[in-house]
Amino acid sequence: SLVGTDVRPEWLDAIRAIDPENAAKIEQTTFIGGESGPNLEKIAGLNPDLIVGGWWETEIYDTLSQIAPTVLLDYRQETDLIAWQRSLTSLVGATDIAWFEGRVTAYEQRISKLKSDFPDLW
Numbered sequence: 210s211l212v213g214t215d216v217r218p219e220w221l222d223a224i225r226a227i228d229p230e231n232a233a234k235i236e237q238t239t240f241i242g243g244e245s246g247p248n249l250e251k252i253a254g255l256n257p258d259l260i261v262g263g264w265w266e267t268e269i270y271d272t273l274s275q276i277a278p279t280v281l282l283d284y285r286q287e288t289d290l291i292a293w294q295r296s297l298t299s300l301v302g303a304t305d306i307a308w309f310e311g312r313v314t315a316y317e318q319r320i321s322k323l324k325s326d327f328p329d330l331w
Contacts, residue, residue, distance in 0.1 A: 211234060211235070211238050212238055212239065212255045212257055213238055213239045213240075213241040213251065213252060213255045213257065214235055214238045214239075214240065214241065215240070215241055215242055215247060216235050216240075217240075218240065221235065221236065239251060239255060241255075246266075246269070247262075247266070247269070247273075249269070249272060249273075249276070252273070252276055253276045256277075257276065257277045258277060258278075259277055259278050259279075259280070260273050260274075260276065260277050260278070260279040260280070261279075261280050261281075261282065261297070261300070262279065262280070262281045262282070263281060263282060263283070264281055264282070264283035264285070266281055267281060280300060282297065291313055291316075294309075295309070
C-alpha cells in the first residue's frame with residue numbers, strides 16, 4: 210500500500226474532485242516533499258518496499274536505491290497514458306486489475322459523452 214507521496218497538499222482538491230477515493234488514500238500517507246525534491250530521511254523512515262519516482266529524480270537514483278528497490282518512470286514520450294498506467298499497475302503488483310479496468314471504462318465513457326455533448330470542441 211502507498212506509504213508516502215510527493216502529491217502536494219494544494220493538488221488534493223483537484224484530485225478529490227476527480228477521484229475522491231484515491232484522494233482519501235493520499236491524505237493518509239506521509240508527504241515526502243515536492244518541487245524542491247523528496248526528503249530522503251522521510252522516505253527512509255517509511256521503510257518502503259518499492260520506490261516509484263519520475264525521470265526528474267535521476268540524480269538521486271543511487272541514494273533512493275540504497276533505501277529500497279527503485280524504479281524511475283519517464284512517460285514524457287508516451288502517447289498512450291492508459292497503457293502506461295496499466296504497466297505501472299502491473300509493476301506495483303496490483304491484484305485488482307478489474308478495478309483499474311472499471312476506472313478506464315468509466316473514463317472512456319465520460320470522454321465519449323463529452324465528445325457527443327461538445328462536438329465542436331473535438
